[in-house]
Amino acid sequence: MGKLSELDLSMDPFADGPIGSSAENLHSAKVTRVIAKLSEVAIKTGKRESCELKYAQSIADDPDWAVAQRDENVSFYRWQGNYWKPQTKHEAQKHAFTWLETNEPGLVSAKLATQCSQSAQFKAAVLPGQPAADIVPLQDCWIVVNADGSLSVRTPDRSVGVTYQILASLNAAGATYVPAPVPGGTFFHSFLLTSLPNLEVRNLVQEYCGYTLLNDTRFQVAQVWQGQGSNGKSVLLKIMQKLHQKSAAIRLDNMEKFGLQSLVDASLAVAAETPKRGINEQVLKACITSDPVVIEAKQRNEFTYHSTAKWIIACNRFPHINDETDGVWRRLQIIDWNVQFDKRNRIERLDELIIERELHHVVNWCLEGLQRLLRRGSFDEPQSVLANTMREKESSNTVLAFSEDYSVGYSEGGKTLAKDAIYEKYLSYCEECGHTPCGNVEFWSRMRAGFPHLKETKKREGGRQKRHVNLAFFQPEPEDMTTQEEINEAFK
Template identity: 25%
Template sequence: MSEKIAAMDAAMMNAIDIPMPPEKDPYKGTDLANAEHFAERYRGELRYCPQGKKWLVWTSTHWSRDNKKKAERLAGKMVRSLYEDAAKHDEPGRRRQISRMANRLEGRNPLMSMLHLAKSYLAIDPSELDTDLWLLNCGNGTVDLRTGQLMPHQPEHYITRCLPVDYSPDAKCDAWRAFLGSVFGGNSELIGFIQRAVGYSLTGDTSEQAMFVLHGAGSNGKSTLLTILQNLLAGYARQAAPNLLLAKRSESHPTGLADLFGCRMVVSSESGEGRQFDEALVKHLTGGDLIRARRMHEDFWEFVPTHKLWLATNHKPGVKGTDHAIWRRIYLVPFNQTFYDVASGKIPVKDPTLTEKLRGELPGILRWAVEGSLAWQKQGLAPPEIVRQATKGYQTEMDVVGQFLSECCATDNPAAVVKSKDLYEGYRAWCQENGESPETQRRFGQKISDRGFVRVKNNAIWYRGVRLLAGVTGGVGGSKLFYPETPITESSNAMNGNHPPVPPVLSH
């Protein structure tokens, strides 16, 4: 049976005239054949990114935007090589064919047509670039941060960044270590945390969802620290667009977000006093979700974030949110040392040549950072007590509603009650007295409920589990809202009937 089927198949194949595609001739001379020939010849040196409308060229260390029109030069180089190819052929007809092809391509229009068609053969999507989050490209090779080992540059990795520093596992950085010791007062745990945070920032991994806030008065070393790290990671590091992380009246232009593409470290400096974080944006930029952006005159595109946020500031930006989602991201690093000019006569003295000294140790600092990356992979960021306490203090300082409750309310009796209107008036008066901007009544009420105080409606809105302390000022004309010092019980206030809890006595 199987032999009959095979015979029938053979007969059918013989009966059908199936046209075979012609063999590819690189010297055919058509626009399409020229484009295929060009793409095949320079596949290892050129790629085209349709989203950015840019050619990428291999530089021997990494792929880079073709800002010097190397693609056009390679097209011209191919034309010259065609004449050489023609000379190698013994058949006169073939030599003439190739020479005519080369001669035709010397015209600008045919040359540009070839380049235009070649784009589709050499196209690459941005999502195919820099895909290995654990490779760090250096001047003399690529470091695999999973092992700390150096390997040769490879075009197949499609890396578009390169450090201006060679990697050496034997390089030293004595001045850098001394600098860190001075800046952090010899606190080895804090220095170890900074090393792990920098090592984490070498990678494209964002699993920590962290933002590092370096805080302290001026002349304390935080700017020098970030300057050296930016010098070290040039190509992988970027200065953020001004005020990118801070709340603004209008939405930021998406080009500010496009600048983050492919970066490992993004630095922002010196937020002004009284400014607020754009908390939704901070969460988004540290969350690992796709970021939608575009550059000028480009279409929108999406990318997976690889950056870590570092902010150096003399003033702590405001954080209105009290939820875990924002505060688990923030690591406040205190810079408590101050360095003085020689003329002041104070110590420790500022070294005006320090930055240049540290730049001379970049290979050693790179080794230190790679060691930090390996340490982070073993133990995580593991913030020391000084960072945990500084961050907790920052959170307490930013929790205005929490401060009001702590100073003006008692929350130790679950049966205590307070009228919503009175609580808000007391809060507004406290804000005015302390120079704080009060929340709206709706948002204030939400924050009270978020803290677990039960909202009860009984002729008016009340909150259970909290009461105003005697003497708290609030209401029209600065009236004092006196609530009984004696704990209020549910039965004594008829909470389950049509009567509201015992109201406060209004005193003028």
């Protein structure tokens, strides 16, 4: 209107008096330009609204797009031909931007692409439900694990909500599939024999690696790969990470707020750095067992999530765990990687060579282990692995180690021991072993957890009342022990 007000009144088409033809033409041209400008703004505004609706409808009509809602958060998924891939916010907005370039090139902007993407969330189809069958989604086919442990080959189906992928191909032909054993002479075969020489332990690792291919956490266990460097554990860890389309790297001392956001849609969780202390044991247990955990993601509301990732914790030295209830310990299989290789016997870039040339052998090895596990119905932990767990449990819990080493048990015949005498013995034990002792209150809290029938009484000693408990040390008496002199005599 500012432009019109500056026009000469003689050019006003609504003014009284004659208008010259030249003035009339000039005025018409200016009015036309003003009306066109105003119309362009109106059309753009109208088109912006219809752009969002048009894009949203295109997503609704496209069977390759779907959304999943978690509390107040909505995420896009896009069918890749063999699985539903979760879309990042950037990927979803980029798709909308590309659509605008093709369909509305005059209106393209990052802001409009964002608005289109957000609007499409209201129209997109809902992500299909999880498969009822045990499916291993490979790049070129799906492998179905049947109830009897046999394997079937299946064509990927977008009506099934598989949201992860195993990055390997098998070129499987026919309706059934039998995993081929790892050929001798391959890098992977040599690696297994040298890094995991114990057959029982190797079989357990194989079964767990096979377990990671499933889309649930039915066995509710994690594996801990422990040992000093140059022993092969990092090689297998990198191979397994490469095998999974999405693996989450988790810090065990940062499992709150944003620390768990990478778990969403991950099929494998890896903790390659373990702190000495500060592990949130309850959250770790919940993640291993697929119990609900609260996840916070940047620029999103927090939401509740049930993780289906399987856990591999790699460490040089086992972290300190305070668990008194066995809630965490019974979820852990501790594997010692004891073989160390010097530089002369090491193959440089071994993990890369196996990934580049032999990943199909790794998948077959995993499938073979998975078959064995499902047919048995549970893990069969070797005695050495059970011993590892007990060793680390005792090491983390100095009270338990003290009780074991001193054969503490319930007393008989009404006999008791003074609480302060037991605690003093515990302090001496920790000093001798180089352990950091618990405080008095913590010590007795752990003793009560280990001895639920502990009874406390008061007795007067030396004119003072002392607290006693129904415990005793069941160590061999001195006369029952072989002396050093007797040993020397036997070898004369």
